[in-house]
Every structure is written in structure tokens, then in C-alpha cells.
Amino acid sequence: MTTPVIRIRDLHKVYKVGAEVVRALRGVDLDIHRNEFVAIMGASGSGKSTLMNVLGCLDQPTKGVYELSGKPTHKMDSSQLAKVRNEEIGFVFQSFELLNRASALKNVTLPLVYSDKHFWGARRRAKESLTRVGLADRMDHRPNQLSGGQRQRVAIARALVNEPSILLADEPTGNLDSRTSDDIIALFKKLHAEGQTIVVVTHEEDIAGHALRIVRLRDGKVVSDHPTSQDPIHQDYLRRSLEAAKHAAAAEGAPA
Amino acid sequence: MILVRLLFQTVLLALGQIWANRFRAVLTSLGIIIAVWSVIGVVGAMQGFKGFLLDQFATFGANKVWVFPRMPPGQRDRYSWRQVRMTVDQIDSLLPNSPSLDKVSPILQLNCDVQAGDRFIRMATVQGVRPSWHDIEQRYVTVGRPLSNTDEEQRRQVCLVNDKGVRELALADDPTGSYVLVQGRRFLIVGVVETKQVSPMFGGDEAQTEIFIPFRTGESMREFPRMYAVATTKAPELFEDARAEITAQMRRVRKLGPEDPDTFGVEAIEQAIAQVKSVLGGATFMLAGLVSVALVVGGIGIMNIMLVSVSERTREIGLRKAVGARPEVILLQFLVEAITLSMVGCVIGLALGLASVAAMKAVPDSFLSKANAPTWAIMLAVLFSAGTGVVFGMFPAIKAASLNPIEALRHD
Numbered sequence: 001m002t003t004p005v006i007r008i009r010d011l012h013k014v015y016k017v018g019a020e021v022v023r024a025l026r027g028v029d030l031d032i033h034r035n036e037f038v039a040i041m042g043a044s045g046s047g048k049s050t051l052m053n054v055l056g057c058l059d060q061p062t063k064g065v066y067e068l069s070g071k072p073t074h075k076m077d078s079s080q081l082a083k084v085r086n087e088e089i090g091f092v093f094q095s096f097e098l099l100n101r102a103s104a105l106k107n108v109t110l111p112l113v114y115s116d117k118h119f120w121g122a123r124r125r126a127k128e129s130l131t132r133v134g135l136a137d138r139m140d141h142r143p144n145q146l147s148g149g150q151r152q153r154v155a156i157a158r159a160l161v162n163e164p165s166i167l168l169a170d171e172p173t174g175n176l177d178s179r180t181s182d183d184i185i186a187l188f189k190k191l192h193a194e195g196q197t198i199v200v201v202t203h204e205e206d207i208a209g210h211a212l213r214i215v216r217l218r219d220g221k222v223v224s225d226h227p228t229s230q231d232p233i234h235q236d237y238l239r240r241s242l243e244a245a246k247h248a249a250a251a252e253g254a255p256a
Numbered sequence: 257m258i259l260v261r262l263l264f265q266t267v268l269l270a271l272g273q274i275w276a277n278r279f280r281a282v283l284t285s286l287g288i289i290i291a292v293w294s295v296i297g298v299v300g301a302m303q304g305f306k307g308f309l310l311d312q313f314a315t316f317g318a319n320k321v322w323v324f325p326r327m328p329p330g331q332r333d334r335y336s337w338r339q340v341r342m343t344v345d346q347i348d349s350l351l352p353n354s355p356s357l358d359k360v361s362p363i364l365q366l367n368c369d370v371q372a373g374d375r376f377i378r379m380a381t382v383q384g385v386r387p388s389w390h391d392i393e394q395r396y397v398t399v400g401r402p403l404s405n406t407d408e409e410q411r412r413q414v415c416l417v418n419d420k421g422v423r424e425l426a427l428a429d430d431p432t433g434s435y436v437l438v439q440g441r442r443f444l445i446v447g448v449v450e451t452k453q454v455s456p457m458f459g460g461d462e463a464q465t466e467i468f469i470p471f472r473t474g475e476s477m478r479e480f481p482r483m484y485a486v487a488t489t490k491a492p493e494l495f496e497d498a499r500a501e502i503t504a505q506m507r508r509v510r511k512l513g514p515e516d517p518d519t520f521g522v523e524a525i526e527q528a529i530a531q532v533k534s535v536l537g538g539a540t541f542m543l544a545g546l547v548s549v550a551l552v553v554g555g556i557g558i559m560n561i562m563l564v565s566v567s568e569r570t571r572e573i574g575l576r577k578a579v580g581a582r583p584e585v586i587l588l589q590f591l592v593e594a595i596t597l598s599m600v601g602c603v604i605g606l607a608l609g610l611a612s613v614a615a616m617k618a619v620p621d622s623f624l625s626k627a628n629a630p631t632w633a634i635m636l637a638v639l640f641s642a643g644t645g646v647v648f649g650m651f652p653a654i655k656a657a658s659l660n661p662i663e664a665l666r667h668d
Binding site for chain 2: 053056058059078079082083085086087091093097099101110111113114115158162
């Protein structure tokens with residue numbers, strides 16, 4: 001097998017909150033390869049946010065190895081990490097995090113401002129990226145002139161503009177209604193089909209079900225890591241929702 | 257390359273920020289505006305005042321030197337007037353012994369009763385002068401002829417009268433050929449000299465009747481006449497040389513010992529001008545320095561608003577860091593914003609200051625009509641404003657740069 005995009009070995013993260021020591025990650029091992037579509041799941045307090053921050057190079061592990069595209073990020077300083085975030089990682093946040101004063105195009109261009117690649121043609125790249133997420137006709141709109149789904153598309157376009165090794169989405173549909181969520185999921189699937197490596201952090205089984213692999217965390221450790229089709233918890237969830245649907249249909253069909 | 261683009265973009269961003277909050281921006285930079293405004297205004301006014309003073313000095317002639325008898329201060333009882341008073345021989349020895357001098361004339365000061373027809377002036381100013389006096393004082397005849405060497409050698413009883421004298425003595429517009437009585441002697445009027453208005457600042461008040469007679473004629477009217485000398489140097493900047501030469505010569509002819517103080521004085525216009533320049537220059541810098549205190553106050557205002565801006569935009573900073581802005585870049589962005597803010601204040605202040613200077617100039621006949629804002633003052637204002645932006649923008653910028661992106665993104 002080829003070298004993984006993400007290679008994590010025995011990753012630990014310890015926080016100090018006041019006098020209390022919080023051991024958020026306690027020895028995580030994880031490989032993610034090119035063009036995988038992975039969902040990371042876990043209840044709150046499971047360490048999934050911490051793992052997400054470390055994956056996104058926003059935080060440094062206390063101990064352990066994290067190599068992104070072969071680069072040992074656990075050895076980098078803040079400037080080098082900023083460069084990695086800029087070139088290797090595309091972030092999609094739950095609350096979009098767009099600049100309200102700037103047009104969609106300006107928002108998408110933002111990562112290129114901090115890049116020494118793509119000095120020329122930054123605008124062109126940003127336009128291409130917006131076209132890719134289906135917002136070719138909304139480039140000059142400001143975020144407050146766009147719907148929630150469109151805003152998240154702008155955020156995704158921004159994440160893609162530097163051609164990152166991984167697209168890292170943190171509860172990308174958390175602020176959206178179910179129909180818009182489906183659109184965003186469809187967009188992720190399309191990007192995946194085009195070869196993009198995607199990692200989604202979520203607590204919704206629904207959303208996770210669209211990924212091809214589910215990694216579950218509990219108490220700072222990976223407790224299950226299966227392809228979606230073989231994930232027992234997810235399969236159980238699917239069965240139960242199917243039954244619930246049958247019940248609902250039966251209740252509707254039966255005379256009152 | 258990337259730095260140039262970053263700078264360009266941060267400046268644009270900063271200007272955008274300022275434009276979006278323009279009212280707040282103007283209030284914030286009010287301190288800088290007032291500081292720059294007053295620096296330009298004060299320096300402009302000082303320059304105007306200096307120009308005015310120098311103009312006043314110019315009424316004397318730039319390269320004039322006076323030599324006059326003076327009791328050494330505090331030793332009045334040791335010297336008699338006979339030792340101190342000047343003689344023609346002493347004055348005549350100056351020109352051959354002082355190569356910096358161009359012309360010398362002794363001036364005899366007489367106060368005599370003057371009469372013409374039925375008009376009588378008590379103790380009018382009468383001065384005995386050599387013909388070179390015309391050139392030294394730059395006072396020439398408007399009617400008739402100047403005093404000549406022949407008048408001098410033959411001790412002729414001729415005189416020049418000034419305009420004022422012509423009026424006070426009720427003489428004809430062309431009084432040449434008529435006579436005035438000076439101390440009972442008949443003097444033929446040969447010409448009229450223009451009245452020289454000395455600025456009231458230097459004790460000149462309304463012009464008086466003045467009568468000028470040949471020096472030697474005057475000498476014969478007093479036994480111990482009071483006299484001093486006026487001279488011109490060959491160039492204005494030679495005044496220090498001239499002073500040294502005159503002092504040496506006077507001490508020599510007066511046979512003063514090495515321990516003896518000078519029994520005479522030498523003053524040059526150029527020296528007074530240099531003093532005024534240095535005093536006013538010092539005063540200008542001091543005022544400019546005082547006004548710079550206002551810049552510090554303005555800087556604190558900028559620091560305050562930048563701190564507000566950093567906490568308002570914490571999430572934005574978090575996002576920028578998340579998409580790859582290095583801490584140095586965030587620092588630069590907020591520093592540029594602070595500098596831009598202070599430069600906006602500086603530009604507004606400059607505009608107001610230059611307008612004030614123009615207003616001072618526009619007032620006719622005021623002593624500030626020469627007001628102008630020199631380039632160094634403008635440069636100083638710009639430099640100090642930028643410096644204020646850097647110094648007081650640094651702390652908020654460091655604060656922004658050191659924000660943790662995770663916490664910044666969680667901020668609300």
C-alpha cells in the first residue's frame with residue numbers, strides 16, 4: 001500500500017484546565033489514505049474535537065507521531081504549522097466562518113493571500129473553486145446575501161482553493177436544515193468522486209453513513225474502525241431506523 | 257513577492273476597516289490630528305515671526321557694524337570719560353587695520369537748536385558725517401546733492417535735511433539754496449535725504465527732524481564731541497572677523513593691557529540676526545517638542561481602539577490563522593492598521609495645519625504674514641505619526657498574533 005496521507009501513531013494529548021489534568025487523547029493510531037472518505041464519530045468528551053484540532057494542525061500533540069503527507073507535523077513550530085494548514089488542509093467549520101464584509105470571491109481567495117504558491121492567478125483559482133461547488137453565479141454576493149447552504153458551499157470552495165491533501169469538516173451540517181444538509185453531503189460525495197480525501201467529524205449517524213469508513217472514539221481512544229458497510233453500530237442504526245419507518249407506515253396504514 | 261502583496265493587501269484591508277468605521281476612526285485619530293495640526297500651525301507661526309523679525313533687522317542693513325564708547329561694566333569709577341570716548345584718529349585707524357571692513361564713517365552726535373524763518377526746533381538731532389555715510393546707511397538724497405569730500409575738507413557750512421525736517425521747518429519742497437540756523441550758525445541746505453523709518457520694535461518711533469552736516473564742520477562746533485563709528489563689512493558673514501579686527505585695533509590704539517577690559521563696544525547686525533535665529537530656532541523646537549506630547553496622547557487613543565478591534569475580530573483572526581496566516585503576518589496586519597490609522601490622522605492634521613498657515617498668511621500686514629510650513633516640520637509630523645502608530649500599535653498587534661486559533665474560533 002502507498003504511504004498514507006495521515007499517519008498517526010500513539011498520539012497523546014494532555015490539557016491542564018486549572019488544577020485538573022485532562023487526558024483528551026490516550027494513544028490514538030490512525031492511517032488515512034488518499035481518496036478515503038472517513039467519518040470520525042464520538043460523543044462529546046470522547047476526544048474527537050481534540051483529534052480534529054490535531055489533524056488540522058491547529059494544536060500540537062503532547063506525545064506521539066502525526067505525519068501529514070509524510071511531513072512530521074509533531075516536530076513543527078507555529079510558523080511551519082501555519083504553512084502546512086495553508087497548503088495541506090482545507091477547513092470546513094460548523095458555523096462557516098466567512099468574513100461578512102467580503103464577497104464570496106474574496107472569502108475564497110483568503111487562503112491564497114497567505115500562500116507563496118499561486119501568486120499569479122489567485123482570482124482565477126478562486127473562481128474555479130466557486131464554480132466547482134456550484135456558486136458560479138454568486139461570486140460577488142456577500143455572506144449575508146446567501147443562504148446557509150450557499151455559505152457552507154463558499155466555505156467549502158475556500159477549503160478547496162489551495163488543493164489540500166485533506167478536506168477537514170467539523171460538523172459541516174450542524175447549522176443546516178436536513179434538505180440543505182443533503183445538498184452539502186452530495187457535494188462531499190461529488191468531491192470524493194473527483195479524488196478528494198475527506199475527513200468529516202460528526203456525531204450524526206445519518207451523516208456518517210455517507211462516508212465509506214467510520215472511526216469511533218471513546219475516552220480518547222479509537223474503539224472501532226470499520227468500513228461503513230461492516231460497522232456494527234451503524235448497521236444496527238440502519239436496521240432500527242428501517243423498523244421505525246415500518247412502524248410509522250404501519251401506524252399510518254392501520255385504521256384509527 | 258508575497259510580502260509585497262501582503263503589505264498591499266493589508267493596507268487595503270486596513271483602509272477598508274477604517275472606512276467601514278470612519279466616524280470611530282476620526283474620533284480615534286483626533287489626538288494625532290490635533291498634534292499634527294498644532295505642530296504645523298506652531299512651527300508655521302514661528303517661521304512667520306522669524307521672517308518678520310529678520311525683515312525688521314534688514315531695515316538696518318545686513319552688514320553694518322557699530323563701534324561705540326562703553327564704560328566697562330562695573331568699573332565706572334576706574335575709567336574717566338576722557339579715556340573712554342572715541343577720537344577721529346582712533347576711528348580713522350580702523351579701515352587700514354581691518355581688512356574685512358569696506359567703509360567707515362565717524363558719526364558726531366550733536367543736539368542743537370535749529371531755526372528756519374519763524375520755525376524753531378529745540379535740541380534737534382544734528383549729526384556730523386563723512387560722505388561715505390550715504391553708502392553705509394543707504395540713505396541717499398532725493399533732492400539736491402549729497403555731502404562731498406570738498407564740503408568735508410573745507411568745513412563748509414552746508415547741510416542735508418530729511419523730509420520730516422522740511423515739513424517741520426516749513427521749507428519749500430526743494431529747499432536747496434535756502435538756509436537754516438544751527439546753533440546760531442547759518443547752514444546752506446544742499447539736499448534732502450529720505451527719512452529712514454526704523455521699526456518701533458527697536459526704539460524707532462515717529463520720524464524726527466534730522467540734519468546732517470560735514471563731519472569736520474561739526475567737530476569745530478564742540479570741544480569734546482560725542483562720537484561713534486558706523487562701518488560696513490565686505491560681506492555679511494565677515495562680521496566675526498571684523499569684530500575681532502576692530503577689537504584688536506581699538507585695544508592697540510587705546511594701549512589697553514592684557515588684563516584691561518574693553519572700553520568700547522562692537523555690535524554687528526548680523527550677530528543680532530544670528531542670535532534671533534538661534535533663539536527662535538530653539539523656541540520652535542521646544543514648542544514642537546511640547547506638542548509631541550499630544551502625539552503620545554493620540555497614540556494611546558489608537559492603542560485603545562486597536563485593542564477593541566482585536567477583541568472584536570477574534571474569530572476573524574482565528575480563521576485567518578486556520579487558513580494559514582503565520583503569526584508574523586497577523587502582527588503585520590494589525591500594525592499596518594494602526595499605522596494607517598495614525599497616518600490618516602496625520603493627513604487630516606496636515607491639511608488643517610497647512611490651511612491654518614495659509615490663513616495666517618492671508619491676514620494682511622500681520623506679523624505672521626511670512627508664516628510658512630517648512631518641509632522639515634511636515635517630515636517630522638509624518639515621521640512622528642508613523643512612529644506613534646508603530647509604538648502604540650505594537651502591543652495590540654502582538655496580542656492578536658499570539659491568539660490561539662482554536663480558542664479564537666470558539667470566541668463569541
